[in-house]
Amino acid sequence: MIPVTAYRGRRVAVFGLGRTGIAAARALLAGGASVSAWDDNEASREAAIAAGLELDDLNRRDWGDIAALVLSPGIPLTHPAPHRLVGLARAVGAPVIGDMELFASAIADTPDVTVVGITGTNGKSTTTALIGHILKSAGRDVRVGGNIGEAVLGLQPPRPGAIYVLELSSYQLDLIESLRCQVAVFLNLTPDHIDRHGDMAGYLAAKERIFANQQAGDTAVIGVDDEYTSGVCARQKARTGLNVIPVSSQRLVSFGVYALAGRLHDDLEKKSGVKTVMELARAAALPGAHNAQNAAAAYAAVRALGVSVSDAVAGITSFPGLPHRQERVGEAGSLLFVNDSKATNAEAAAQALGCYHDIFWIAGGQAKAGGIESLKAYFRRIRKAYLIGQDAGMLATQLGASVPHVIAGTLDQAVKLAAMDAADSGLRKPVILLSPACASFDQFKSYEHRGDTFRQLVTDLLARATKGDAA
Incomplete structure (x- = not known):
């Protein structure tokens, strides 16, 4: 668990007691906060009690002492309408945040911690797991979670040199303010979750927040195989000092990584030219063009973190795949x-x-x-x-x-x-x-x-x- 001390001595409301909500409540308690935890679903409340949490019905209490509302990703923030408790939080001036924002505050004082964030409509779970697998195989201190596997606040606490590889949903990105991804990966965008974001513009805007807090020297890995992310790539390239790596499974891209004709190609080094680094058929757990894009994005991300070509290829080849993904x-x-x-x-x-x-x-x-x-x-x-x-x-x-x-x-x-x-x-x-x-x-x-x-x-x-x- 990662204790969250930002709200020590203050009361925080946690609404939505699924995996992320329970982890957030426990992390806040470990950091010295008082927690008012609630879920309108009886089964979720029972799960929270079994996890050791005390419940406090947020629909019935006075909100005057609430310092923040931690909203689970599944709770509507804006569409089709803000949840009633979002309105209550705003009425008392309490920020509405998510578990990723708590995580950002918790790692702020630990030096040399790297966050790799991965988003996109499709492929983000596989790419997250693949990046984590490559880094672990290369001997790095890695923790993998977020929207996949362990909730981020349930992961091991930070220490210098740690790398957090996090799948980030649009719901989670909607709730961040300060989370910085030193390496941010945006794979693709197709219509989905429109009911939660209003329209494609809202969905895209939520996803693009993954780059919001990047600084000069950080890396943005962006798929360019659809019109939405092609536009994202162009916008991010206009930023000063950001290292933007385009990736594709459909065409050649300059100064990027691409998969064509069953091979993975590296054009990252401007002086050495294009290198064909592997036959993708060697990666048995990654069939199809979509997984070729996932492999290209993972390769680009780990190379940005200093992983050698040979270690990156070995990790892609040995990846065992994920449950429920082919x-x-x-x-x-x-x-x-x-x-x-x-x-x-x-x-x-x-x-x-x-x-x-x-x-x-x-x-x-x-x-x-x-x-x-x-x-x-x-x-x-x-x-x-x-x-x-x-x-x-x-x-x-x-x-x-x-x-x-x-x-x-x-x-x-x-x-x-x-x-x-x-x-x-x-x-x-x-x-x-x-x-x-x-x-x-x-x-x-x-x-x-x-x-x-x-x-x-x-x-x-x-x-x-x-x-x-x-x-």
């Missing part, structure tokens, strides 16, 4: 089962659909704006679709006659049907792919819960098959 969860003969539950929108699902042929696709849940209309170019790769969840009917309409499909309803039924059809297909390498293109909250607690359920269903299915063969 995770190979089982094989039976020629059948391959892939868990890509993290694909909660169509753009993320496109990345997986582009990596395989002869796909038996499990999709559905709570659809984002547009559903799967943008995936039509990948329909030819899909042998059959198995639709689950709240918006299965809408997805069926969008598939129309282009893709054979069935409304399976539940994930267990979809796995059963897809496995039978794939086994009977006679295809050389059929893939049963869970890449839902939808949020999970209609049937599951989270995309992790959905992916874990899929993994267990596959494990049970293969165990029964093996038992049947033995019999």
Whole structure:
């Protein structure tokens, strides 16, 4: 845990008691603050009590002594309307901040601490984990967390030379004021979370805050494969003293890092020219063009931190991958089962659909704006679709006659049907792919819960098959 002493002797409200909220409350208590912690959800309150927190209903108390409101990322700050407690905090002049701002205050007095921040619509979890893996493999003192894994305030306290590699969501970036990322990575931007930011301009503005507190000599690694981030790159290049590294998986970029024709190319050294540093096929856990961009961004980030070319390449090659991101969860003969539950929108699902042929696709849940209309170019790769969840009917309409499909309803039924059809297909390498293109909250607690359920269903299915063969 990282104690937060900035509010020692004062009272802080913490609203939203998920992973980040509980960690924030505990860090504030460890730093000498008094904490009024609350969540409107009963299950979250019970989890907070189990974690040792005392509750204080923020809807009913006087706010006159509240020095700050720490808002969990899932609570609306501006859209569709500020949460009522945001209004109460502002009425008494209490700043509304998040866990990342508490973290920034906690590390301010420790010299030689480096923060690497990673954001983007897609790929940020993989890139965060990949950067952390490369740095650890190279012998650095690294802590990885934020919007992935451990909440930032639950990580080990800072000490000189420590590197924090943090996934930063747009919700978290909306709540920062002073967090400085010595290396900031912005991968891409596609429509998502519009309900929370109002429009694409608001979403982009939140993401671009990752560069807000960078100083001369800091590094900005920016994907340039979409129009939004290309504009971001141009704006950041106009800043004096900032080291801007463009990355791409679609084209050559000068003085940057790019992946083309299955190879990773380094054009960072102005005097030595372009170097081809690796064949990306060596990185088995990073298939597809989207992962090529992730690898390019991670390579650029660690090179900015002084990691050698050979150590960077070795780390990319040895990366084991992440759960729920094209995770190979089982094989039976020629059948391959892939868990890509993290694909909660169509753009993320496109990345997986582009990596395989002869796909038996499990999709559905709570659809984002547009559903799967943008995936039509990948329909030819899909042998059959198995639709689950709240918006299965809408997805069926969008598939129309282009893709054979069935409304399976539940994930267990979809796995059963897809496995039978794939086994009977006679295809050389059929893939049963869970890449839902939808949020999970209609049937599951989270995309992790959905992916874990899929993994267990596959494990049970293969165990029964093996038992049947033995019999």
